[in-house]
Amino acid sequence: MTQISDKVLNKKDLRKVFLLNFSNEGAWDHARGNNLGYAIALIPALKKIYAHDAQKYRDALYRHTNEFFNTAMQPIPFIQGMILSMEEENAKSDDYDVSMITGVKTALIGPAAGIFDAIFLNTIRIIATAIGTSFALDGNPLGILVFLLIFDVPNFYCKYKGAFLGYDLGAKFIDSALESGLMDKFRYATSVIAMMVFGSMTCEWVYVNVTLSFGVGEAEQTLQSILDSVTPNILSMGMLWLCWWLIFKKKLNNVVLMLLMFAFSLVCAYFGILGA
């Protein structure tokens, strides 16, 4: 039975996780987001956790580079802290269900993006911009400093504290779960939560707009509005399952699929079938 004192990662390791996120947003792609930047922060910690199991280490590395990752910057160390405490459990037991780690990550990234983007990008940033710009419009370079201080002090505070908080929270949770045999139920629960949030994410972050229209004059309707009256964003869900079927049932390589999508978009834009 694990105790909190058995935890592998110490404050120094968590501080490293915080620091190694310096590169998080540097390399985006549409299919996997900031996957590599996120994984880079985890590498030393994972190495320490899986010091005795090279295969599990490779699996963990693969898991965290292969999965889509995108969220606001501020909660990232918090999410990573939680993920790491779960990875620790995986290292210690042989029948840990790793899809739970993916499930927790999936469940957290959507809502975390919603909350923290709203707080930081749409509130704090606007305030910082307003005050900084008022100085700068007069030619005063102090405005830049003001902007950066107002935005970055809370920004970095969240990021720094998050790593420690997420790790401790994850650790406490897992300890009590193991003690009372809750693990199976927790596994099921995370699957439910992840699936629901995933469905919502598909609706918000996959966007298809069919601009083909029928009818003349007043009776004119775009195909999109007809589809929307059945179910809004139904094509987003359709696109998800189409990609899933193409990659996993038809064994299409994902890069080839992306290039095909690009070509498809060019054709559809040219003929006005799809719109922005």
Place this chain on the structure above:
Amino acid sequence: MLLQAILVGIIAGWQIIDEAFLWSSYTYRPLCIGFLIGLALGDIPTGVMTGASLELVFIGAISMGSYVPPDASLGTAIATAFVIHSGMDLGAALVVATPIAVISSGFKNIIYVTLSPIIKNYGIRSAAKGNEKGIYIAHFTTAFLLFIYRFFIAFAMYYFGSEAVSSVLSELPDWVTTSFSIVSGILPAVGFAMLLNMVFNTKTLPYLFLGFILSSYLGMSMLGVLALSIIIVLLTVNWSDHGKEAMADDTDF
């Protein structure tokens, strides 16, 4: 002139430098870029003022979720450089910045669709083999690519002047820029499909559609769906009868 062009190029790509090395400190917003260009070209007050005006123009251009915004940093860098160097009118600079920013986003999208995933796949394959260096290489190569195209655009525009710029800007057909928006909307489905395969669970699959329907018909936010899913889980899972298992454990020693 050459040195200045190089500096302008670097500042134009500052967004990637900030995101890849400075922990996304937002020092790449037009407000700061104006200051940096002013510093590089020797006229801080004008740079700061132009940056501030452009900040207001681009205040909505921020990447949230998977929205790829117009490239405010590049547009600001070039426009501010023109204002300081060629004495361009502030109003004209505001007008020039936006199309440049949009075109830059177009290039960005092309890289996101073509080179980014290919290079990243190398990183993922390295990860599967336990080779951390490969991850770093893939990540920073992608970042470098995203930087270098901006450097070239800004360098060329500054070096060759503003007249050449406006003639090129009018050439790009609408449907090409539309296709960029389309592809950035569709592509997340590819990444999501992979994620789906990893969390796939036939017993809880209906919840995927439940979450979708909530967002689709009720316009519920992801946060709302998360809250509701937690409530559903609390209500439907029998959390209380695991006591028997705990008692069985006590007899082990």
